Amino acid sequence: MSKRILILTPNPDHPSHHGRWPYVLDAYREALAGIDAEIFDQPWSEPITEDYDLILPLVAWGYHNAPNSFIGAMTAMGAAERRVFNPPEIVSWNVDKRYLRDLAEAGIRIIPTLFTEGVTDEDVARARADFGQRALVLKPAISAGAKNTLIWEGDRLADATAGAADVEDRKATPPVGPAMIQPFMPAIQSEGEWSLLYFVGQFSHAVLKTPKSGDFRSQPDYDAHLRVLTPPTEALALAQSAIDFIGRDRLLYARVDMVRAADGGFCLMELELIEPDLYLTYDLEASMRFKDAVEAAMLVCGCASHDHVH
Numbered sequence: 001m002s003k004r005i006l007i008l009t010p011n012p013d014h015p016s017h018h019g020r021w022p023y024v025l026d027a028y029r030e031a032l033a034g035i036d037a038e039i040f041d042q043p044w045s046e047p048i049t050e051d052y053d054l055i056l057p058l059v060a061w062g063y064h065n066a067p068n069s070f071i072g073a074m075t076a077m078g079a080a081e082r083r084v085f086n087p088p089e090i091v092s093w094n095v096d097k098r099y100l101r102d103l104a105e106a107g108i109r110i111i112p113t114l115f116t117e118g119v120t121d122e123d124v125a126r127a128r129a130d131f132g133q134r135a136l137v138l139k140p141a142i143s144a145g146a147k148n149t150l151i152w153e154g155d156r157l158a159d160a161t162a163g164a165a166d167v168e169d170r171k172a173t174p175p176v177g178p179a180m181i182q183p184f185m186p187a188i189q190s191e192g193e194w195s196l197l198y199f200v201g202q203f204s205h206a207v208l209k210t211p212k213s214g215d216f217r218s219q220p221d222y223d224a225h226l227r228v229l230t231p232p233t234e235a236l237a238l239a240q241s242a243i244d245f246i247g248r249d250r251l252l253y254a255r256v257d258m259v260r261a262a263d264g265g266f267c268l269m270e271l272e273l274i275e276p277d278l279y280l281t282y283d284l285e286a287s288m289r290f291k292d293a294v295e296a297a298m299l300v301c302g303c304a305s306h307d308h309v310h
Helices: 021-031 067-079 088-095 099-105 121-131 233-246 286-297
Strands: 003-009 037-043 054-056 114-116 136-140 150-152 179-183 193-199 202-210 225-228 253-260 266-272
Touching (some): 003 021, 021 037, 021 286, 054 286, 088 099, 099 233, 099 266, 114 121, 121 179, 193 233, 193 286, 202 233, 202 286, 233 253, 233 266
Antiparallel strands (some): 136 179, 193 202, 193 253, 202 225, 253 266
8 A cells, every 4th residue: 555645835824825825735656656655645734534644734824823833733643643844843843933042042043133022112122222233124923924024213113014925915004912033134134034945954955045136035026036056164163063963863844044244144043844835846946856855755644852942
C-alpha cells in the first residue's frame, strides 16, 4: 500500500486566498510527482479523520486570520501524535512574530525591535529615540503577506492614512493589539530581502527579492524582482544560527528572511516555518531536493519536544 500525504489548505470560509492557493498546491503536487505516496489535501480548519503518513502545513494560508483556531488545530494534531512536519509545537510558536524575541535572547541578530501590546504615540517616540531615526515599520505581531504593515514617519498615529502594505492594497491604520516597531531598513529598497531556503536542515538555495521602485514589499504579489543568487557568507551564517536554534533535524522546510544592515552585516527579518513560499520554480534542482526531504520526513517523526520552543 502506498503512503499517504496530507497538505493543509486555507479555511474555505475565509475568501481572501481563494484565487491563488490552488496553483500553489498544484506546484507542490508537481514537485512531489514520482514520490511513492498519494497526495491529499483538506482545509486546516477541518478535523482530520483519516490516517496519513505525513501531514504538511505547506498551504495553510490564512492562519493569521484565526490564530487561536489554527493553534488549536495544531495542538489537536500533536495530541493525536500525528506525524506533522514541521511539528505542531514549532508551527504554533511561529504564528506570533514575537518568536523573534526568543531568537534575539539566544544571540541571533534580528532587526532591532520594540515589542508593544498596542502601538501608541509614546511607543513611537521611544522607538525613534532608541533607533535614532524617524522612519519606522509598524507591524502586527500576528500577520502574513505584509498585511497591515506600514512605514510611519508621522507625528500622530491618529493621522495615519497612507503608507500601508495591506495585501488588498487598502489604507491601513497602525496595528491594534500586540505589535512590533522596527527601524526602516534602507537596504530593503536598494539591495532587497534575502531568503535562504533549507530542507531537512540543509541549505538548498537563496533568492534575492528586490521591491519595485517606490515600494518596500518584497513579495512577488507586489511585482518584486526575484532571482536566485549565491548568498553572502555572513547571510549563510545567520541563517544557520536560526536553523540550529530550532534544531536542524526538526525542520522539514524553513525559509530564513534577512536584510543587510548599515554596518554591512545582516539582520533576521523572519524565520518562516508554517507556509512559506519555497521558491521551488527559481532553482532547477530545488524541487528534487524538496521531494527528497519529504521522502525522508515520512521515515522520521518530528514530534519530540525541544527546550527552545514552547
